[in-house]
């Protein structure tokens with residue numbers, strides 16, 4: 603089991619715009635460099651790194667999905683992170699901007715690496 607390292611603070615990871623849209627189902631982020639990303643609320647909920655979610659993962663009772671979950675609040679924390687609240691009542695997660703940018707890039711990565719030939 604490998605715990606994610608705490609990402610370093612990177613001022614460039616702070617978006618210029620963070621908008622909750624589609625009734626909380628998505629978080630749209632825009633960075634100064636022109637990069638844009640849409641993170642699904644379910645992705646954020648699944649990737650919550652708080653102590654409770656981490657414990658549930660260790661005990662193998664963390665849900666595999668959070669269907670229809672929505673973001674209900676997003677509060678800035680000290681300039682480097684946001685606290686996100688979800689419609690399932692979970693609001694303990696602190697999401698550093700660096701982490702959200704990593705998640706956004708992960709989701710936006712083209713599937714080039716695992717393109718397997720369809721032949722045979």
Ligand SMILES: [Zn+2]
Pocket residue numbers: 650651652653654655656692694695
């Ligand atoms: Zn959590």
